[in-house]
Amino acid sequence: MRTRTRTLATALALTSCATLTALATTATAQAHPHHSHPRDPARQALPAGDGWASEGPGTTGGSRAAAAHTYTVSTWEELRAALAAPGTAPRVVKVRGNLDATASGCSAFEAPGYDFNAYLAAYDPQVWGYEKEVTGPLEDARAASAAKQSKAIKAYVPANTTLIGVGHDAGITGGSLQIQGVDNVIVRNLTVESPLDCFPQWDPTDGATGAWNSEYDSMVVYGSTHVWIDHNTFTDGAHPDSSLPRHYGELYQRHDGELDIVRGADHVTASWNVFADHDKTLMIGNSDSAAGTDAGKLKVTLHHNRFTGIVERAPRVRFGQVDAYNNHFTVTPGQPYAYTFGIGQESRLYAEKNAFTLPATVTPGAVLKKWKDAPVTAVGNYVNGRGVDLIAAHNARNPDDVLRADAGWTPTLRTRVDHPRALPKLLGKEAGAGRLR
Secondary structure, eight states, X not given: OHHHHHHHHHHHHHHXXXXXXXXXXXXXXXXXXXXXXXXXXXXXXOOTTSSGGGSTTOOOTTTTOOGGGEEEEOSXXXXXXXXXXXXXXXXXXXXXXXXXXXXXXXXXXXXXXXXHHHHHHHTOHHHHOSSSOOOSHHHHHHHHHHHHHHHXXXXXXXXXXXXXXXXXXXXXXXXXXXXESOXXXXXXXXXXXXOOOSSOEEXXXXXXXXXXXXXXXXXXXXXXXXXXXXXXXXXXXXXXXXXXXXXXXEEOOOXXXXXXXXXXXXXXEEEXXXXXXOSBOEEEOOOTTOHHHHTTOOXXXXXXXXXXXXXXXXXXXXXXXXXXXXXXXXXXXXXXXOOSEEEOTTOEEEEESOEEEOOTTSOGGXXXXXXXXXXXXXXXXXXXXXXXXXXXXXXXXXXXXXXXXXXXXXXXXXXXXXXXXXXXXXXXXXXXXXXXX
16 A cells, blocks of 8 residues: 555656646746747857847847748849848748859849950050049949949848858858848858959059959948857858959959958857958958947957968957957968958957967967057967967067057956867867858
């Protein structure tokens, strides 16, 4: 009898526990509906405390999207249509495979009268000189062609959206993602190959010997807030600068930036991305004269990103409070290299516990570049496995143009901080597209 009683009591207890667990699970799901698919990356929001994008209401993107606002796309046209669908309800746009924004080639954008060979002949410095900018019918045709390309390759991401690649091979080639004037956007798990400008402009007045100037960043955050850019790979892909020709003795530059955060953008976190093989990589604030829109904004966190083979701007900073920690920067032997962190107009960069892998030809004093006088904090950083005071190294190398220490603020929005010596292996394994868990 005692055995039967104990068995009954145990069964009742287990049933009660199961009932309570079920009720708790239901209550949690009702209170946090976006947690109902925690293993689906498309349903994940930015974790609390994860950089500047977690400030205030945080960044949830399309994590709460209904089935009617969930799209899967496999062409550039389908992507643009899904992003342009009306309404502001949360949406998820899943990218399957590689979307090519310029599959039809540059000739598809050529306006009447455009002739590149005639352009080269007309504006050759031996004919045109270096004193005035190019004008005339051939420049007008180039500009009209550029306008057609611009319209075709830009895709505008709306508010409350998660744009995410499916699997290990999702990406965009030749397109420019525009996150402009919106709030609450997540972009994850995409390999983004830099757009090639089909119609760069020759500017004979740019420098002593002129320059070719191009348009189109891979991704632009323009006047937007609460943006999370995570586990993407930004690359020049099949068309690195080394593959480009030279005209008039200058590189025929067909790339602009990989990621620009500009014009009053605020509360952005870029994490676990790869930025590879590019010149002007990442710019935060694009003009010294933009105090009216940028002062007090441009709060950006960069953490656990891997930069390899980049030349400059990783990032270049104007205005804003930028927290750059736990990133790994590799300068490959023989590559062109200018600097990593650019200290610009009214910037407040806090660079902590980053790792740098530098060849013998690059000294730690080159990591920081002073564009304008602004204070910077650089602490706990390691170069080739050893702690280095980057400000002291810069000032020793540039005694007539020293940097001031102490950015005047201390970051608090961080979820994990790794030792710099762990970063090369950790980020080599975990950062970039196709590695999202």
